[in-house]
Amino acid sequence: MSNADTPNVAEGLSIRGITKRYGPITVLRDVDLDVKPGEVVALLGENGAGKSTVSSIIAGLVPPTAGTMTWNGQPYAPTSPADALRRGIGLIHQEMRLLPDLSIAENVFVGRLPTRNGRVDRAGMARRAAENLHSLGLDVSPATLVGALRVAAQQQVEIAKALTLNARFLIFDEPTAALGGEETDNLFAQIERLKRAGMGFIYISHRLDEIARIADRVVVLRDGQKVGSHATAQVPVKTLVEAMVGRSLDRMFPTIEPLNGREILRVEGLTSPDGTFSDVSFSVKAGEVFGIAGIVGAGRTELMRAIAGADPIASGTITVEGRPLAPRSPADSLAAGIVLVPEDRKAQGLVLEHTIGDNIALGNYPRVAPNGFVTPGAVRRFADANIRRFGIKGRAGQPANHLSGGNQQKVVLAKSIARQPRIVILDEPTRGIDVGARAQIYDVIAGLAREGLAVIVVSSDLDEVLGLSHRVMVLSRGTNRGILDHTQANRISVMERATH
């Protein structure tokens, strides 16, 4: 296979003709890739394109079926992740692999706790962990238990852990999926610093704007094959997206339709007991997509969970179609017609071991079986109708954890929308989802608004909030910094308020 890579690279990582088969299925076909020291190579592709398989092979999680790798001129065939790490190659997982009941410092040094005089050197451990956290922009005590941290902070602990590993080559798999703008900037500053020190990177992300900022080169995979290799600066986003999905995308976002609905949701002076948000007021009309922007920790998720009845409210009022709502549990908000599609679909959206059918039917039994007799046939028919409606690639009897992120998200959407709500809250609806599935979810969101529902979209992806919303509310440190009409909202006006 011919490509732009220079042959005979002695330094850095070089892989040649890597193929991976699981039984009769070939997930990776004859892939070549070179990463020199001090270089960031972005790996792009839809879910299932083979990105994770490439990183798993390099990190020693799975052996390749065929092909060879060299690392700094030496043959490289890791037998385990620990083996890969000994050679200086580490992988930052997409899913957090942390121990929630241990402190940040212990998590950073787990498996290699520093000792002094035969005892664990807690002070030194805390100091080194704190340094790394601080350089990532996370100012919390290293003695904090990881379980008490929010998703974004946990991810930073994961990154801090890698930075203390003295690795010379790191693979980042969607490192910024849970990060806000500021944390992303911090991470990129770290990557730039490590690059200058000669470290090599493979960077996997669905966020093309990030790739343009951080990557030196871009390699695009599709269906397990390398379909493109570019220098970042020269590649328009559209070209990359088209290479990834293998078809041309006319538009990413559906058009925003004019608004003429009546007000459905009114929130006034809403304040949380622990101060994560305070005195927040806004209203949403029928047919409106209402975006909520802000950096991680601004209180967006907490605000949405409070409206959905999942977390308590200290003061303020919620009014749904003129009727006051003081939810004491999610059941109260659901009864008022509010559904929440939560940010963490694996922990809060799905029972992963259960089937797609059971997941879609959950909470929908009055509609699945109006006679109160939930037969497997009724569940399957209900699920099949929703599988068709939302274009889920899976069967009703398949466990939910067999699905890709995009299809899992569609299952959560199907389950929530099947309740026939009046207000839909989507928290990070496209986190970790590939471009093709994203476009489908955007179409679903626009479709719900067209049907006259009030839709609230919370996202750390600024383009997504801007592209979908009629109006955008910006939260910063738990307070409303302004609501912008989509004609005035742009990256600058939103970010100015978000970082206020």
Added chain:
Amino acid sequence: MTVQTKHPAGAVPRFKVDLTGGVWGPLIGLIALCVFFAFKAQHFFTLQNAIIIFDQVTVYGILAIGMTLVIITGGIDLSVGSVLAFSAMTTGWLFSIVGMPFVPALFCGIAIGGVAGLASGLLVTYARLPPFIATLATMTITRGLANKYTDGNVVSGWPDALNTLNTYRHFGVITATTAFFLLLVIATWAFLKYRPAGRNLYAIGGNPEVARLAGIPVRFYLVGVYVVAGGLSAIAGMANAARLQTSQPYDGLGYELTAIAAVVIGGASLSGGVGSIGGTLIGVLIIGVLNSGLSQIGAQTYDKDVIIGVMIAAAVAFDTLIRRRR
């Protein structure tokens, strides 16, 4: 592996297999055991012996029904054996010492089992104790209380009517207690499989936060499940009294572990969200068949314990391997 979803006859069983979490493994094990003993023991494969096996499994079978519900929600109930004794002793004390008529005393005993379950349920949901700890506490307390009524002495002199429940074979085949056990199996099976509330128990065990966000009153369900387990333990206590014709404070000692073993052999997962009454019935019968068959081929009690222990490990290991393979 391919299943034609358009063909309902092909798709339905596939769906069922996934929901029950693979009851087929234990069923094959049960059949294999029956075949083995049919060749080894002369009197094993007879209707008479089948009836005896059912009679013998009734008490811990009823306990295992309640245990299945608790385990599906991701919990565990260590108190069922003690609650069995506590309820029977309550009824015995009310009847033979206080002098209450038998039927009200019986219902009081069953009610007190429900109250013990309520205590466990409230400790789990509102005091947020792990189920293991909460039911360990209930187990210890109820065992103590069971002894307190009679200073540890035996209660006897149950009315003949009670003994008849376990001795008279209706239609020459089935006793009232065994029939009641089988009715409970069918009712619980239908509840778990077809009722929304039953389906919700699986969701709670699979992921309580997902269930709560779906509007399910999780605490209410959890308390309910422990109350039912307590009530069923009390009913098992009455069946046990009918069988032994006496009650003593140390009745049902260790039965909670037999019940857990039956549920686990039946394919339930201790982490919750997986399990079925069909599986539990098979688990109960596997233990019953082993007990009966091993006695008939002359195995000692100690050998039986060893073999049943090996069986538990083998059943769960087999199940885990199958799951990983998928």
